[in-house]
Amino acid sequence: MTEQKRARIKADKLDTGFGSFRNVEVTIGKVIDEDWDEPMGPTPMPGVTTLRDWDHKLLTKYEPSYMPACQLCCLCTFGKCDLTGGKRGACGLDIKAQSARIVLAACNIGCAAHLAHARHLVDHLIHEFGPRYQLTQGEGVDIEAPVSRLVTGIRPRTLDDASSILDYCETQLTHTLSAVHTGQEGSWIDFESKAFHAGMVDQVGMEIADLVQISTMGFPQSDPEAPLVEAGMASMDQSKANILCIGHNVVPAAAITDYAMEHNLQNKLDVSGICCTAWDITRHDAKAKIVGPISWQLRFVRSGIADVVVVDEQCIRTDIAQHAQKVNAPVIATCDKSCMGLPDRTNDDVDDIVADLVSFKVPGVFIGDHNKVGEVVVKTAIAVKPKRKGKTSLPSKKKIQELAQACRQCSECRRACPNDQPIMEAVLAAQEANFGPLGDVYDECIGCARCESACPNEYDLHSWMVTAAKDRWMNESYLVRTGRGAIKDTEIRAVGQPVVFGEIPGVIAHVGCANYPDGGRAIHDMCEEFAQRRFIIVLSGCAAMTVGTIKDDEGKSIYERRSGHFDAGGVVNVGSCVSNPHIAGAAIKIASIFAKRNLRGNYEEIADYIHNRVGAVGISWGAMSQKAASIASGFWRLGVPVIVGPHGAKYRRMLLGRADRAKDWMVYDARTGNEVQIAPGPEHLFYAVENMEECMVLTAKLAIRPNDTARGRAIKLSHYIDLHERYKGYFPDDVHTFIRRETDIPITLKDKIHAQMKENKWKERPIPDPTLLKRMVFGGNGGSK
Amino acid sequence: MTEQKRARIKADKLDTGFGSFRNVEVTIGKVIDEDWDEPMGPTPMPGVTTLRDWDHKLLTKYEPSYMPACQLCCLCTFGKCDLTGGKRGACGLDIKAQSARIVLAACNIGCAAHLAHARHLVDHLIHEFGPRYQLTQGEGVDIEAPVSRLVTGIRPRTLDDASSILDYCETQLTHTLSAVHTGQEGSWIDFESKAFHAGMVDQVGMEIADLVQISTMGFPQSDPEAPLVEAGMASMDQSKANILCIGHNVVPAAAITDYAMEHNLQNKLDVSGICCTAWDITRHDAKAKIVGPISWQLRFVRSGIADVVVVDEQCIRTDIAQHAQKVNAPVIATCDKSCMGLPDRTNDDVDDIVADLVSFKVPGVFIGDHNKVGEVVVKTAIAVKPKRKGKTSLPSKKKIQELAQACRQCSECRRACPNDQPIMEAVLAAQEANFGPLGDVYDECIGCARCESACPNEYDLHSWMVTAAKDRWMNESYLVRTGRGAIKDTEIRAVGQPVVFGEIPGVIAHVGCANYPDGGRAIHDMCEEFAQRRFIIVLSGCAAMTVGTIKDDEGKSIYERRSGHFDAGGVVNVGSCVSNPHIAGAAIKIASIFAKRNLRGNYEEIADYIHNRVGAVGISWGAMSQKAASIASGFWRLGVPVIVGPHGAKYRRMLLGRADRAKDWMVYDARTGNEVQIAPGPEHLFYAVENMEECMVLTAKLAIRPNDTARGRAIKLSHYIDLHERYKGYFPDDVHTFIRRETDIPITLKDKIHAQMKENKWKERPIPDPTLLKRMVFGGNGGSK
Amino acid sequence: MMRAEPWQTAEVCGPTKAQELKKPVVVGALLKKAKHPLLIVGANALTEKTRKKSMIDYFIELSTAAKIPVVATSNTIKAFKEKNFDNVYSHGVMEIAGKLQDPDWMVAPKKGPHDLVMTFGYPYYMEWLMLSALINFAPQIKTITLGRYFQPHATWSFPNLKKQKWNDALKEILSILGGTK
């Protein structure tokens, strides 16, 4: 168990209420929050093994199913090692432990990306605002950082508190990364436990990142009516200079809009964003424009609309500078994470830098000073626009047809495509000036350009698709609601009971990247379906953008049609990737506000509460990154099931329950201490679905929780049955396993279910006050009294 | 640039010299060291890009040569991506950047292992001794932590300072790890720069780890006459219960010897160690025994000598518990890094745990409380020994001969062997009771057991070798000098000038693991050769063990024959892996003590100094781990060349200078500001040699530095020429490139060299006051005045 | 050119790869030897055809002829049910890949553990990963892929085939097993 840090400081100067002293040594036993009367739980600042028991419980119930993408290990110079056929590597690992180690590595890398991002924000904001700057999620939110409270036992009240919490996170990450080293951990279950730990720490880090930017940068503060902002290519005003910001870290982008504002240049500029920076820049300035998710980088840059490309960190195409150069758009790298080999001009004169960029003397520069970035970018954009003369690297249809004649019909393009798209076939059609097939490829294209680099003819195939579909994307524009931030305590108070009792059938979070198997429509359709069924829909990141790209017959996006309130049928965009902890936080706050459980340093009890009571399901349809792995891992440790789209299978490990093994589905009844049988719900903790249809049925099913009241269970079952019948074509044969008492039966389906119950020799079961923790027996109040 | 942390603490209780206050807020601008008058240099606590210019200088001079072990990338779910033939992955990376990213990942993992280890030590020791406990390297060392001073600008005076320094390190690691994430860095040179950063941070973390354990645990403190301790199988007293400690973190092992001491049980116990824990336990208690390096785990466990196996962290065979179980030796896991899936018994009664272990009810347990470990292990060892009855899993020769008859001659054993040993051939010989070949395999075996797990007959082939060579190892014992810790300031003062002037021809550090291509003798022979040539030989880790296993005709090890003083011809074991910074530290202290350069926060200048003036060469003959990569990286950033043995090629990236490109070998002369031509030295920054012969010649050559005085250059050249003639069979044809003036010529070789000079149209060159940093011009004093 | 190499070029799984199914008769022989084979069909079967026949129909015939139970994943089962085919079970693709690692699990009780699995109808990468689970963690099971593209993680797989050759192969398999034409 990690102890809370003792602080002992030698100071040159000590300012206290009692006056000012020099050369004082201060020794402080613990960092203590004086005004907070919530008692400290058992596990503040948990170390790597503190929650190991809890993890092992989950990992026994939901056993990993590994699908190695490679049967070799190449991590050290004993190797490569061949791990086929039960063989072990030179360090003693077998393929199962190695597979678990890969999961841990991914979660560590993902966690690091967020923590480093958070640290940069905190350092920067302390520099701007000082360490005592007060943190807030806005009015109506007393529990400003539920995850941090839960994990660390600290309330982050100031930027300085935020910094201390990050200290804890970085230490933990160092420990979990250490375990990836050759010759450390040997057991798959302990690798997995550490991956959960990294995921939990990641949630803390993200929460801090969003909290500090919300507190300081003028973002909506828990605002269900956060502004609708413009998105899509057609929303760009091409009479203005366009600045494209790619990445996650809003600081440089904000410096740009701030500089433009201060110098009254807004009317000359469009600031647009891709990936999470898009969300965060619109949270900072609702006039900024959203281009789209990660997959739209190439098409937008190649279109030539962007006059300057600014990259901060994360989710940047690492070859973006080369593509930008082809359209004479200077690139400004702004973060230590992505220097892109560009010359460091941080300490140079602004006008010199601008001159070099505008004359295309250098294709790009690295500038580590954000204020300088603002000035350089704005000046460059305005000066370079006329010189670029609308330069694009998209070929004309005519040119495509001409080039296409030489296609070797080698299929290399298709074989390189992650979505196995019929690119060659589309090229052959283009030989005949039929651009329909290329346009179809565009619709399911994630913009990775692997087809291009595989083509022996060096065709710019992605550009060809973009040209083929030009009519569509040129006219695309839609309104999306920018990130609101946290869920208000009052909202939680209103929905806590119906969620826990199951009457609001579930909270469904669509998060993550744009690695879609067949375009983005599926996310939209799933959101709409479940919103209609009165689930609460929560969104973030690229998923939240994609869902807004589909319009109804009246031309309205789902954000225009639906409320942003955290309530049945609401469609709630919390924001960027680092806003994800607002989703976990909502579940945690249900335990706290509705069920009055103590949060502080009380991880296991709250996770147990959420796992057994809160019908939350996370979905990351296009999950791509190690960050997404780590985010999922944070949900797993809280006992929240996560579904990923088909490409998510490439995370190479599922966490699968076995509905057919009754003994796996036992809980303690906190009221009696008895072990009681429950229905197999949630059935899995991590699952890659084959298609949208499977996702719909599974989502409804995973929302079922042992604590559902009869009414809640009946509602959840009727959704499950309905979707099952729709997509699988028959009445599900496991309904009886979910019936505890007569009253659980959806009234309209009584006959069918009765028949099934009889056939399966159904017996009545108690509805427990469910917990996996023996120590909660008698102590638990289950939120149901 | 990272700012030094501001500290602001709300305290429940404030103890000051002025009395005690409650509810005080303390705001401290910076952590300030009052008594230290060394001025702060330009880069205290450098961020990821602070030293990027320096890195780019080195990386341009020593360009990476990548040798990917895999042409795929499988790091995210866009992939796998095929990076052959110039193709890029879905994130835009090509194979060159991806190869650099793999280097960065390895360095991060290695750095994490040390930092986590350091953090555990510091947390533990603060718990034991309090945060104010004073740190020391012992008498004669004022510069107690040269690397930390250089990098952070902080002197670690107390455990609490150590903790603050680790905070910085963990933050930096988080940043560099973040850059490994998909969609961050895009350029190979910036991946490499970040790897250098991680390596530098690693040096700080290791330095802290060793400093705190030296200060608190009774280790030798900069003692050139650190005790000679017993090593080898024959040193074990088999009438006593044997406790084998494997790993790196001495805390549990120390708890064991301390418990035994307190309870007067030493005469019943032998505490023995493998890997760095072996060094550190003998530093704590010179009566402890050293088994051997990492590669000896299986042979020792299978011999059955160990009655209990205690694992802490790092360099542990991850399947050790299964092997121990076969000889009824209970396993105690003690660190969060390596829980090995064992049940957590931290909170159970000692006697219950012991009873379960001694009755073999459980094969092992995890105990997170080190004091409890001490008691459990000692009690278990004493109780289990009689019950184990000398159980071994080594087969008899007879049994081997019998089993060998069924060999399928499939070669799978050999194909699995990292050293491509003729195992099958040896098995066939054993069919005829000829065990010589198996014994020969033993001699070059790294104990990885890959042959075993590849064998379709499930032969315990490694055990067979061990049995075949039993006569040898059973009688092996030797004296090795345990780790002395730091080099004294006085020693530096004595050798500073001859090293910088080149009259002591170089400092050669043999460090790292036991992944040897053909046994360990090469290290010994290299050490002896260069010690005879009056180089200073420094050692640590497994290399330091291996070098002691060779005895001379009188039965003496190199440690018995040679002095442990840091002086010409000395053979100096600094200790375990985390003692490596004493080696870097010695170079740094030369700049400080001899040349009077300021260290504090002055990285670039000192690295430039070392690179151009201190003829240090690191050699890791058996480098295996990510830690070794990270350690090497720390040396690279300091400009110190590192050689690895052949398996080190599997780090997949060399840093190669081009002696044939004159323009790469220019420095500024600090006295004049002119760019002047220098000889190509050191020629490479990272190099995997083919065999010992290449290593010898290259080592001598890499010791050459631009700053050598004429006398120094002549001495270095004569070693280089001599070794070159011996191993390559002819007079080297590049000698003339190293001659600046007549006086550089080794007197005895005048004729040959003159002839070569003439042939190559040699011209006299100035001996510069060399620097790569323009800003050092005029400011540099070069240490030569 | 269309050899027994991964269709998606990056999907290299390690030292070994599937044996190339050169002759459909091999499939017949394997199926006859198997004690409890299983056919796993994914949603691509809903849209793919062999000659003019829907793959669902093909698999119904195959299953009927060879008495092999079918696992139809996701909405695939709907198509089977609609054709009143009964020897079909619903599991998710990741579920079935997980359950088959348990040697005690079987789709229909009493017939003993599965020893042969045939797959069809998934995105290339997903099938690849499912097969990885089986080859690494269900050593008791042999796998055959029936799709057009080579799957290195299977025990046996067609090489990357032209459509016509694949049609022929499917037809021959069916006729070996005694199915209609």
Add this chain to the structure above:
Amino acid sequence: MMRAEPWQTAEVCGPTKAQELKKPVVVGALLKKAKHPLLIVGANALTEKTRKKSMIDYFIELSTAAKIPVVATSNTIKAFKEKNFDNVYSHGVMEIAGKLQDPDWMVAPKKGPHDLVMTFGYPYYMEWLMLSALINFAPQIKTITLGRYFQPHATWSFPNLKKQKWNDALKEILSILGGTK
């Protein structure tokens, strides 16, 4: 059994692997076509023999017959020099792998960039890595390995050969190039 697969089973490099040198005549043809071939010989050549001939002698003959310069790494050069062989240059194995990535570099000036490299005499893994450097970063160079074991990262390599077959192959190569028997 001894097929064209990596001798150390884990050394799988990616989607492609070396073409199997089925007939020694291919080596002859390639060498004749090459403008500036190079032979790189490592220290294992000091101890290995083909039939009774030391590999050093073999390479001296080969080099002389085909007029190919030799790079002898580490102490290998000593053996060449001792036999008064002159068309030999000293570079480290990692050095030569690095330098060959520079298309302007050549072992002896004036003959133009190297386009074909033959290797022999390294630990399996080291040769593997050197070839990786070349295949990935020196696309202008084709590589041939002359050792007994298959090297997937080469352009052409023998499959894993029995000693006798390998001896025969070496002999044939030499005679094709006009060397003594």
